[in-house]
Amino acid sequence: MAAPASETPTNQDAEKRHAAATALGWVRSGMVLGLGSGSTSAAFITLLGEKVQAGELQIQATATSRASEALARQLGIPLLEPRQGLRFDLTVDGADELDAQLRLIKGGGGALLREKVLETASDYLLILADSSKYVAQLGRFPLPLEVVPFALPWVLDAVEALGGAPIVRPNAQQPDGLYRSDQGNLLVDCHFNVIADPAQLALQLQAIPGIVEHGLFLGMAQAAVVAQGARALVVRAGMPDAEAEGFAELP
Template identity: 40%
Template structure:
């Protein structure tokens, strides 16, 4: 199977977990795009009644085009289930997100959700995090000074660029990617990054996910993460 076929397989399966009347967090990325397409099909063909809370402008636009009612996170009382992708997931169900420069909105929606599901193809699974660069969303003002501090710490930062221009998030911030190779203590790194002035949010999603659907050539596998303190408790 091609990678897109694997992504569509898990996206279609994830859409079956959405029930009538749910408020659903809609993630961002190529795998989630298939899931949103599947939800749009259910809305059109089955009369499924849901509200989507998007994590990016492009997901919001896709949802509206498919006839999914869209609301911002502050316009809903609760989010029943958020379905999102991930750039890397380790053996302990911790994750890195932000390859699409949407991890700030993704994390806001995730921590305000009762349950979180990640959908990925098998290439996203790894024994440890770090081989995928860790994204940071940073405000432009002072970003060069922040960059120098991160470099001095040995975190191998690089501003994300496209066509020679720095990538801007939906909030008009920059993205700095940390090329770490391997992260031995994700919680300690997250604590350090949380303390750095100028970093709006990092792409470590720790103790966030409940269910992971992984696409393999022989079919999807549904994995359940252990119950543990959620991300909001870790930040306290």
């Protein structure tokens, strides 16, 4: 009997798992890992958990969202609480969009603040993506903002002035009908369509009071693994894309 449509693996699912498996090949026992959020990160966490359960890897980790933390705990991955001095050898996360310069849009799953906190405390950030996420220019995917509820009206005014066409993210399961982050903040999705100058936009958003964090991750990732069918490419800023199978260690 065929699986229900919702459970049938897609090419995109296969690419996510391929990217995750490639990254797992560079994880070494003794590492302290940051675990990202979203479906591609979930594929990595699942494969990592299998290695931990089999006794093939001994690692410790901290997750960027409650959902990823719950999955890691379910799979028996040892978890560390945030503390002063804690740094991560490697954080593995997904992206909603990335370009050839490793500029990222992240936060489609609403975990952008915790993601940026962990990834700033990481010695190496590796991004995993299926082929649909690798773009020539950022902006088609809505840029998420995490916003303090009190400041929402003024944040919307300021983002509209920047041409961002902001929409407060809904969540029908909440009493007020609004999506909230793990920190209880609101999510606003900005529709710029094309972000010609990500660095300039990041500065403009940082200057708006009430925006806790924005989803532009610039100058943070060392490399990305982009799965394209059966291929896995390593993307690094300022360097030609290369076949991932040519790297025995982190690129």
